[in-house]
Amino acid sequence: MENQQIQITHSQSRKAKPASDQLEFGRIFTDHMFMMDYSEEKGWYEPRIVPYQPITLDPAAMIFHYGQTVFEGLKAYRTKEDKVLLFRPEKNMERLNLSNERLCIPQIDEDFVLNALKQLVNLDKDWVPSAEGTSLYIRPFIISTEPYLGVAASKSYKLMIILSPVGSYYKEGIHPVKIFVEREFVRAVEGGTGKAKTAGNYAASLKAQEVSEKQGYSQVLWLDGIEKRYIEEVGSMNIFFKINGKVVTPELNGSILAGVTRDSVINLLKYWGVPVQERRISIDEIYDSFKNGELEEVFGTGTAAVISPVGELNWEGEKMVINNGKTGSLSQKIYDTLTSIQNGLEPDLFDWTVEVK
Known part of the structure; x- marks a missing residue:
């Protein structure tokens, strides 16, 4: 070829x-x-x-x-x-x-x-x-x-x-969104096509998205398809949580898409010395960390938005307002750094960019 x-x-x-x-x-x-x-x-x-x-x-x-x-x-x-x-x-x-x-x-x-x-x-x-x-x-x-x-x-x-x-994903500047935790519908299951970028995954997500928007929420937080307890993705993005100074994100388990931005964020955090873990995370753990005052930031990652801060999670009627509904300092730093690298505004220490000639 x-x-x-x-x-x-x-x-x-x-x-x-x-x-x-x-x-x-x-x-x-x-x-x-x-x-x-x-x-x-x-x-x-x-x-x-x-x-x-x-x-x-x-x-x-x-x-x-x-x-x-x-x-x-x-x-x-x-x-x-x-x-x-x-x-x-x-x-x-x-x-x-x-x-x-x-x-x-x-x-x-x-x-x-x-x-x-x-x-x-x-x-x-x-x-x-x-x-x-x-x-x-x-x-x-x-x-x-x-x-x-x-x-x-x-x-x-x-x-x-x-x-x-x-155009710019954030026409008025980066701002947090409200997310509805989905319990009825599922995006994908382990052994299915969740780890592939295929049209059916997105078609299957539309109904939950439609329902959440009618309730005033921008996206849904997907839970696993078996126990409906473990966090997978947010909308069509990967998801990160900053809890008591440490960042955690769901591990790739066969039903989660391996995002390029996700991988870039993990590399950046490690470079900065920020503790980061890829593991199973339950919605119960997130709720407990919120009640304990340890849930500091939540953000999604993807090609379109790069970073999408989450200002509120609604889980079965319990509203978790994160960082007073404002963009966290770590979310902002990641967004600024990645977009600066992408636009050639700061040194590309990871050799991530490729010039088109």
């Missing part, structure tokens, strides 16, 4: 670029996209960058019927020196293959696809916004395309990468 040349077809009609203050998440797309196909006979073949366009699929394409699909999400950032940086993109390629394995999708050549991603971003480099807090969101994804209604793994696939300029 590494010997294949990526064919490039330039768009003949370039789109107007929106103003930075008009950017919404995932509504606007750039001029080009990357595509590559898979068949049992050829393997992955015909890598190409083409003008952004609709795709045509057979109504019997297996993606529509059995949901065999995986995706990733990462960002490109424009620095003050007008460089374009990616943040740990090799981790996204690595995780894409882990998701592929779980969904019975053929493995990709991680280096080749990352190179294709860089070529695509470089071609549409003018779409990377420069205003503070903005970035170019990158969405690689794979869908099953074989026209067949039998329940089996598809024999053909399509890999695509699309790009979308996005």
Whole structure:
């Protein structure tokens, strides 16, 4: 695969670029996209960058019927020196293959696809916004395309990468959100697809999200699917708790997605000498630490927001207000440090950023 040349077809009609203050998440797309196909006979073949366009699929394409699909999400950032940086993109390629394995999708050549991603971003480099807090969101994804209604793994696939300029997640500055602890619905179970980044996990989360929003909460805190006692994720993010000076986060148990930002935060905390543990955490433990005055900070981590502080947890009617509903000093420090590294504003001591040339 590494010997294949990526064919490039330039768009003949370039789109107007929106103003930075008009950017919404995932509504606007750039001029080009990357595509590559898979068949049992050829393997992955015909890598190409083409003008952004609709795709045509057979109504019997297996993606529509059995949901065999995986995706990733990462960002490109424009620095003050007008460089374009990616943040740990090799981790996204690595995780894409882990998701592929779980969904019975053929493995990709991680280096080749990352190179294709860089070529695509470089071609549409003018779409990377420069205003503070903005970035170019990158969405690689794979869908099953074989026209067949039998329940089996598809024999053909399509890999695509699309790009979308996005605004600042926090338009009015970083602020804590209110979270509802979910007891009825579950996101995933050990042995299921929770550790894969696949569409079905997100479809399964929508009902709980809808219910929580009607009650005035921004997201739900997911508990395990067996005992409904142990904490897993918050919304579509990983979750951290600062308890009596120590930071704890749920260990990766097969039903929790291994977030790139999660891993970055753990590395930062260790570098700073902040005690951090990955282990099982029950909601009872969190409630007890709150009652004892030891629950100091709670925050989610993910690509979109980087850090999302939690100001309140509602567990069976018990409202736990954290840090007086304000962003904690550690949450703020992590957010400032990660975003500064991503935007080239401070030294990248971990060698996390990759320049697109």
